[in-house]
Amino acid sequence: MAIPAHIRENFETLLRAAQNGDLAIMECKDARSGIPRYVICAVGRHEGDYAFTPFGHLAEGNPFEAYVPPE
Secondary structure, three states: OOOOHHHHHHHHHHHHHHHOOOEEEEEEEOOOOOOEEEEEEEEEEEOOEEEEEEEEEOOOOOHHHHOOOOO
């Protein structure tokens, strides 16, 4: 299974943010369910304000039970 180019680019951005110490975790609400989610964000600056770019949320419970690895 090939990983799409835009996913690779987002991952590279996430790695750069981590190397620069520009990552944050924010408590947000899921837009559909309203359930709290803990979202990994890159932190940047835009016109003097902080800008948070969400990349995904941390898995609830045991992440080994949430995903099936490729075969």
